[in-house]
Amino acid sequence: MTSDAADEWQQWHERRMETVSAPYGPLALTGTHWLEDHPDGHLPGIPGVWVLDGDVDADAGLVVLTATAADGLTLDGEPFTGSVRLGVDTGPVSTARVGLDERRLTVLIREGAWCVRDYDPGSAAHRAFRGVEVTPYRPRWSVPGRFTPYDTRRTVRVDAADGVERGLGLAGELAFRLDGLEVTLQVAVQADGKLWAVFADSTSGEGSYRFRFLYPAAPDDEGRTTVDFNRSVLPPCAFAEHFICPFPPPGNTLGLAIEAGERILRQVGR
Template sequence: MPETPVTDAGFLADWRRWRAAREAALRDPHGFLAVTGLHWLTPEPTRYPDAPGSWWADEEHGVLVELTDGEELRLAGRRRTGRLVVGRLEAGPWRAAFGAALLEVAVRGGQFLLRPRHPDHPARTGYAGTPTHRPDPAWVRPGRFLPFAEPRAVTVPAVLPGLEHVYQAPGQVEFELGGARHRLTAFNGAGAGLTVLFTDTTSGASGHRPGRVLALPAPADDGRLTVDLNRATNPPCAYTEFATCPLPPPENRLPVAVAAGERPPG
């Protein structure tokens, strides 16, 4: 798609506000740039260099941690010592603070993992920003949400070999691009919004190997929504080796070059 001048001041101002919020999220003290390790928990209590305590998982309790003398964690501002039963995480990830750092315990592919996040990690302190393509209203496309009769559980591979993710897909998003109509499977997003994982013909050449992520607003009652490819972002695994990013489903591979949104981080 040829570049066109950005003439809409409102469009550009909105994009700049979105871009500032995105960069602030990337620089968050406990964001993905702060992750120092990805530790898969086993039945054997194990200590890790970037977290206090010994960590393990068993069938009866789920995840447990044993803190020794002088070690502590803070949960909801309360000091905790000794043995803690983290549990099976039915309600989602578990997080605790120690010093300036944050510990995250989560489930991926039926396995428990520990992921410490340290604000002073060089990947975060040395982060210089993410380059982007020039914002262009031509990449803002009218779209339509096509709901499935019932949400579907969709299994996709992860960036880590052997790992899979299962997400609920409420339907597909349809829009025109490059003279053709495309339908991409959408997963549930923030609030009533949608999330689309996609690749395009720049994915190999430009370094977007895992694809990119596009957050979409909740569709209108008649299914209409706006597909703004200027807001396509890199997944966390573009910034850290300690991410477990899902890969786009096969039907979400666009046969065109999407020179919009974020470029690979430097």
């Protein structure tokens, strides 16, 4: 069983590396531009004019892009001139409606604030990437856990990687036993039922990135799942500083050394 688990982990790790190194993966993000910071509609390094029209509404498609032929933008794969109203890009970055040569420009909203993200498969981060330092699979880091939902969903304010405090939605607690200690993490529940934990430990900033993400499988009807720190991953902001990853919520900084999973990025010069 241990051999099977190690083989499954190796396959998971290889798929994960394919994802992070993909042309429009996290290494490609070169900018997150908040429209409220650019009321004239001119975004750094991005042609066209991008402005909000009307009240902020995530479903209304309120970002208006105006471009000329000289801007070189494309819309749905075709040269674009004129004006168009854009909503949030919900699909893969590679299918974003607006492009500039190989770059993709995506529209995003966070807590009522709209932004445009610039993805470039030729980014400096892509060129410098040499993989991720990861600890080989060890059975001791995979333990049973139990999820207990809160009576009502909670939102806590936490600092984010860009220095701005934002809300982090939490759905319940994940309890497990590790190295003889009872441990609890506050977690969110994703649309597919998987859990999401933002955590730090005593290796954070000392051999591992300052915090990491963990995605335990969807709990069964009794709340049972597996807490496998072998599958701890670096957050997107470890690959590009333009992501706005949340820091761990209160209680999710563990007094343990979680020497498992992804640790730090390998780059040219590091």
